Amino acid sequence: MHATDDTAKPVALLARAGAARDRLREALVAAGGRIVLEEDPNQLEPSALAAAAPQVVLVALEPAVEDALERLESVLETPELSLLFEEAELAARREGWEAQRWIRHLAAKLQGHGNVLPPGLEHEEAEPAIALEPGMPPRPADGHVDAPLQFHLDEAQVQAYDLPADEIYEAPARAHAPRPEVLSFEELIAGAAQPAPPVAAMPPPLPAEQPVTVPVVTESETESAKAPLGDFSSWSLLEDDGYETAPAAASAVQEAPPALASLLNSELSLVEIDEGSAEGNGAVLLIAGIGGPDAVRRVLAGLPEDFARPVLVQLRLDGGRYANLVKQMARATPLPVTLADPGQNLVPGDVYILPDVIGVESSTEGLRFCAEANDLLEALQPDRSAVLMLSGADVALVAPVLEFAGKGGWVAGQIGEGCYDPAAASQLAVAGMRAGDPEYLAAELAVHCAA
Structure with missing residues (x-):
């Protein structure tokens, strides 16, 4: 009606x-x-x-x-x-x-309603909504707060006498038998005390060391005579000729070989530093379809002037009038808006209208456009990228976008009043992703990319 x-x-x-x-x-x-x-x-x-x-x-x-x-x-x-x-x-x-x-x-x-079904299906009974209640959900332990425990303790005590015994554990007597006397800790300590063992007799002292008589050796017998046992003056840990070679060995240690010296003088690094990829291959991808121009315009209008990520707009247009779309979006945002061109490097803070035949690839300098359409999500670094599925986005892209979110990507969708075709974005909301109007998404995106 x-x-x-x-x-x-x-x-x-x-x-x-x-x-x-x-x-x-x-x-x-x-x-x-x-x-x-x-x-x-x-x-x-x-x-x-x-x-x-x-x-x-x-x-x-x-x-x-x-x-x-x-x-x-x-x-x-x-x-x-x-x-x-x-x-x-x-x-x-x-x-x-x-x-x-x-x-x-x-x-x-x-x-101002969300019914887009053909006539005859608009009054079908919808699934009952879950009534939300304040507070934490009940825990299983809450059902046993007031449960009596004494009954279980008495039952355990009776069953304990029927437990199987082993060589170490001796089963107690039956419940009807008199229980043995229970000793206190002090009584157990007193009963376990044993007299100290007798001290062994000290061994007799060793006899005093007798002086050693050193025989007199002449100079002719020096080389052939052995040193007396008690004479330590001729003992040495090093040979006499070792003292002569020590300075040469020390100089050899001080002077490093030429090959080692060249390594010490060179600049070594355990990790290669790639200055071009310091910001990572991160970007923001806006996917839209029917009703998408208004949604894209509202998102771009909400981004700040210092937005630090490239923004890619993938909006299917019949006839390929992307140049007109560039002019329309340039009036809605303070960020520069251009048409993507193959070989062009992506600049943080710029907005690029992406035609169907243009793709994105990684290079040593970051992200750049290529002349062949490809999977944009494969080229983006998930932990530094975001994907917004706006009105009219292709439902077939929901699964790849959710997989991208599982790798660390920030994903959200447009729902609510003003969304022409929320089919894809609604599936994101059901999966637990962020959802809202374009102004809300732009504010959340700005906070995420500023972190």
Whole structure:
């Protein structure tokens, strides 16, 4: 059921006359929108747009209206105004099931609900929501706080007499037999005390050492005679000729070999220092689709001027009008916005619109663009990168993005009012990832990248 004229949001349709404008008008009427202004942007004055007091502005994008949008920028940037952008060429040829699907999403946007199902399925009973309660969940131990323990202690004491015995442990007597007397610790110590063993008699002292008589040896018998046992003057740990070779050995130690000297004078390092990769291969990837231009614009508008990571925008556009998207996003953010070019190195703090045929690869200097599309997540360093799945993001990318989060990447998705197609982002929220509107995601992203 469409919204009544009293409850429907007033909508301004800005498009040049033609098939695209007719299709957009039909879609707005079918979605329950109340058109308060329908005009060619090239012929519309800002005062006329403000006087119509719309809450939603639907713009058919094409190169012929770019200058007009810049002229109307003061009114279009009003915070209370919701902007919807649609490619004029795409709107002109949308038919059949695709057109009906787009109308359902447009109705959800205008009427402020999340029902985008075909007619007949919107009243299906949803799964009951889990009622949240304050406080910690109950613990298993809480169920036994007041349980009596004496019964279990008595039962254990009775069963103890039936336990099997071994050579070390002697089972006590039966419960009906008289128990042996229990001694105190002091009594056990007193009973265990034994008289000290007798002290052994000291051995008799050794006889006094008798003086050794040293025989007199003549000079002719010096070499052949042995030194007397009690004469220590001729004992030595080193041979006499060892004293003569000692200085030479010392000099050999002081002078290092030429090969060793060259190693000592060289600059050695256990770890190679790669100055080009000091920041790592980190970047922020924004993935969007239908309804994505508005979401990307709001995220970029929330990033600070000193944002320290490159930002990649992957937004599929029919017709490949990425140059127009560069101009639109450049007006929404203080960061530089350019079109990705093969061979170009990624600069921290710059925003790059990424066409379908451009990929990203690692190099000795960091990340750079290549002329062949590839898996962007493989090139990014997870612990220094982030991925935002915005409105219309491809659901097939949810699994790779969650795998990227498992490696340490920061992942979030757009949900809530203003999200045209939250299918992919909703799966991220179910998996425990961050989720919210573009302004919230931009603030969280800025905090994460500043850490």
